[in-house]
């Protein structure tokens with residue numbers, strides 16, 4: 001896990017060849033839906049594992065069949081509260097739950113509009129009760145302009161005052177991190193890698209394209225439902 005001189009409390013995993021190998025697979029345009037989703041699940045599992053190194057654990061005394069010894073038992077790991085931002089956080093959450101299996105989970109829908117405004121349409125928030133000893137992990141693979149996460153984290157902060165609020169994602173653009181840190185300086189950010197920049201359509205470069213579409217397929221308009229503003 002490495003820090004970045006540009007911000008406080010922002011960490012990436014560029015020092016992990018295994019995570020970089022999975023990221024390379026996700027970036028490649030030849031990687032189809034199934035492999036893309038599996039890659040996100042794997043990243044979630046191993047980022048979750050790396051994240052546990054930042055958590056507090058309890059010391060315990062135990063008896064082996066031969067003698068007494070000391071060990072550790074989960075402390076903070078028992079009090080994790082994951083917020084999953086639809087759609088593409090679903091496979092990342094599935095991976096996180098493999099190492100943070102006690103987590104309670106809240107679901108938020110967010111859909112980003114087109115440039116230059118990038119309005120965020122948030123029509124569904126269903127979250128469990130939040131406690132003071134919770135570590136809240138807001139899980140969204142792509143931090144582009146940061147607007148989705150700013151809106152999501154601000155909504156979540158109204159639900160309580162948890163021990164930590166953390167964002168776990170795959171890729172971030174510097175622009176998005178700066179926007180989030182300006183409004184929410186205490187929020188910690190963990191991403192596989194911080195990429196170079198955003199293009200004029202708000203996509204991360206070099207990035208991996210539209211992560212939701214690559215994981216689940218390009219959406220179509222359904223006339224009976226309200227028009228989601230990210231469709232043509």
Ligand SMILES: O=P(O)(O)OC[C@H]1O[C@H](OP(=O)(O)OP(=O)(O)O)[C@H](O)[C@@H]1O
Pocket residue numbers: 085086087088089110111112113118140141142143144145146147148149176202211212213230
């Ligand atoms: O940092 P921002 O500029 O707000 O952009 C990032 C958001 O864009 C993507 O979601 P999208 O709106 O494409 O929804 P989807 O997951 O359903 O495709 C992504 O999953 C983030 O939530």
Ligand SMILES: O=c1cc[nH]c(=O)[nH]1
Pocket residue numbers: 142144202203204205207208209210211212
């Ligand atoms: O590069 C980006 C930016 C936003 N959302 C994505 O899926 N990809």
Ligand SMILES: [Mg+2]
Pocket residue numbers: 210211212213
């Ligand atoms: Mg999308």
